Amino acid sequence: MFKEPLSRAMHVARWVALAFLIGVLSGLLSAAFIEALNWATDTREGNNWLVFTLPLAGLLVGCSYHYLGRGLERGSNLIIDQIHSRSEWIPLRLTPLIFGASVVSHVAGGSTGREGAALQLAAGVTDPISKRLGLNPADRSLMLIAAIAGGFGSVFGVPVAGAVFALEVQRVGRVRYEALVPAFVASFVGDAVVRGLGVSHTHYPVMPKVAWSxxxxxxxxxxxxxxxxxxxxxxxxxxxxxxxxxxxxxxxxxxxxxxxxxxxxxxxxxxxxxxxxxxxxxxxxxxxxxxxxxxxxxxxxxxxxxxxxxxxxxxxxxxxxxxxxxxxxxxxxxxxxxxxxxxxxxxxxxxxxxxxxxxxxxxxxxxxxxxxxxxxxxxxxxxxxSGHTGIYHAQPVSAHKSGIAN
The missing domain is CATH 1.10.3080.10 (Clc chloride channel)
Known part of the structure; x- marks a missing residue:
């Protein structure tokens, strides 16, 4: 009588524990990354001559990926691709590689962001854990979705959106509800870690009240x-x-x-x-x-x-x-x-x-x-x-935006 409910409870508890771990790691990495980019921005704005180092920065970034991370230049698309194809493991070296290359890009003055890098930081430490635990392909996919949630929610300070983004971004036209629990746990824990460490996010103005018409x-x-x-x-x-x-x-x-x-x-x-x-x-x-x-x-x-x-x-x-x-x-x-x-x-x-x-x-x-x-x-x-091809070209199309099933 209680065997099935107990089994389900154990399954949920297992994913809560794994997602909690991913959230902690994501939060620690995001906190360090936010502080590093704040330093990079202050350094660039205080030294106008750094704009002349953009070609050198490009050489450093290019050589890093060419000689130390060939194939990893696919970035967030690599993560999405592995959620579906599961053809290769994402190596741990992706984490220090994207961290360092992103800071170099920002110091020199490249017009680039941080959320994509945060996803890779989290995935770079998550996939080796899945490999060590010997998780099956389906569970490995859920781990990567949790990594996306933990990285996004923690670096942007939007825990609910971080979880939903992870469930939604991996495929055009479909949401992965089976990853709901790990995604929300990882995102909320990651955000809590960043805030607990005293790392602040940008404060934005409140939307003015506008009457519907x-x-x-x-x-x-x-x-x-x-x-x-x-x-x-x-x-x-x-x-x-x-x-x-x-x-x-x-x-x-x-x-x-x-x-x-x-x-x-x-x-x-x-x-x-x-x-x-x-x-x-x-x-x-x-x-x-x-x-x-x-x-x-x-x-x-x-x-x-x-x-x-x-x-x-x-x-x-x-x-x-x-x-x-x-x-x-x-x-x-x-x-x-x-x-x-x-x-x-x-x-x-x-x-x-x-x-x-x-x-x-x-x-x-x-x-x-x-x-x-x-x-x-x-x-x-x-x-x-906007069409079916976005910045994440690895997204499979499950349903056309016209409403035609794929």
Whole structure:
């Protein structure tokens, strides 16, 4: 009578324990990573000459991956691929490799992020544990999903969205509910570890209260479509740069060197220093009413940075691009700049990552629940119009966005 319930309870307890471990490791790594990137940002902003080291930084990053981590340059796509194909183990060396290469990219001034790197930091310590425990392929997949949740939730300070992102990002059109418990445990524990260590996250303004109306709904939906197209532009430009360099530059380390040269020229020629690194202050300025930021500049620099082989991730840059695009859109149509900058920050993300549910929840956790309706509408519109290929090209398509089952 009690055998089956007891067996289920033991199964859940096992996953809670494993996810707790992943959460602790993810939180420790994210805390160290946040502090390292804060140092990198302060160092770069205090030493303007570091922009001239971008080609050298590119050489260091390129050589590191070429000689120490060949195949690991796939980054977060490697994790998603292994959730499904399970064809190779993710080595422990991925963790120090992505940590060091990301810091180098930020110090020199590459326009890159941190969430993608955090996922890899967590996966790099999680997969060796799965290998040591001799977990079967299905359980190994759940461990990697928990690693994504722990890394994302802890580095961004959004535990609910971190869990949902992990369940949603691994496949377009399907959510992995069997990973619900480990994903939520890992994300919440990881976030608690970061906060417990006293590492602070960026504080964002609260979404202003806006009355629902047909007119406002149309404006938000239209921007959602625009956000999806911006996401598509970013993805295609980044892939174009990556494919072009791969075609014409055989030696991998030379690609980020070329990217570093291009970035240095653009940053110095147009005075785009503020668009280096994470550029979170640009997003905050837009969320406080500024329309001075240029989303196209951040998009171009980020596409060159990621496309040429620098590492760190695209998530925060896309967050900034969306905020700047939202501010520009609001200024153009005479709407509230603050409202659309906030909505924009998650809209472009939803389109680029194919995770509208997670991005809607990010909006709630960062800006407050009063914007829920608008967040959901914009993210849904961006998701529907951004195409099936996002920044994570390893995502299998389970259901077409048109509603046709795959």
């Amino acid at each position: 047909v007119s406002m709904a149309w404006k938000v939906a239209l921007f959602g479509v625009i956000g999806g197209l911006i996401a598509m532009l970013f993805v295609h430009l980044t892939h174009f740069i990556k494919d072009t360099l791969k075609k014409y530059v055989a030696w991998y380390p030379a690609r980020p060197v070329i990217g570093g040269v291009l970035l240095t020229i653009l940053i110095l020629s147009f005075g785009w220093r503020d668009y280096s690194g994470l550029s979170i202050p640009l997003a905050l300025e837009a969320m406080n009413g500024s329309v001075a930021g240029q989303w196209g500049s951040k998009l171009l620099l980020t596409s060159i940075t990621i496309g040429s082989g620098f590492v760190g991730g695209e998530f925060i840059p896309l967050f900034v691009i969306g905020a700047l695009a939202g501010a520009s859109y609001a200024h153009t149509i005479g709407a509230n700049v603050v409202v659309f900058a906030i909505i924009g920050s998650i809209t472009v993300l939803a389109g680029a990552t194919n995770t509208p549910l997670a991005c809607t929840i990010i909006g709630i956790e960062l800006f407050g629940g009063q914007g829920l309706t608008f967040f959901a509408l914009a993210c849904a519109a961006a998701y529907a119009t």
